[in-house]
Amino acid sequence: MADQSTSNTQPTEYKSESKMKHIVSFVAMILLTVAAFVLVLRDVVPVAWVLPLMLGFAVIQVLLQLFTFMHLDQKGSLYYILFIAFGVMVAVISAAGIIFMP
Structure with missing residues (x-):
């Protein structure tokens, strides 16, 4: 009979660490979304700063998505x-070409 202790399950510590990582990342993304809405609705920053801040928030959220939920931080x-x-x-390159097209 096969030994059950050699199964391919992950240790409990790794599972809880992974769950916590997912929760923290999800909460950070929600806070970034709320911050974006507040910045726009309340006129907290000058109008010229809104687009760069929104793009910065978007880049942070994309990186969180890729490395937390799509596991791009794992080996391989x-x-x-x-x-x-x-x-x-x-x-x-495509967007720049379209924007700067004569």
Whole structure:
């Protein structure tokens, strides 16, 4: 009969650490979303700062999504990171080309 102790389950410590990481990341994303709404609705910052702050919040949220929920921080995810970086590069070049098109 096979030994049950050699199963592929993760230790309880890793599971609780992973759950806590997901919860903290989710709460951070919710707070960033609330902060974005408050900045726009309450005129907390000058109008010229709104777009850069929104873009900064968006970049932070994308990074949190990628590294927390899509597990890009785990070993063996280098190819995924390279493909995402290439996609971002193509998107930026395409957007710049459209914006600066004569």
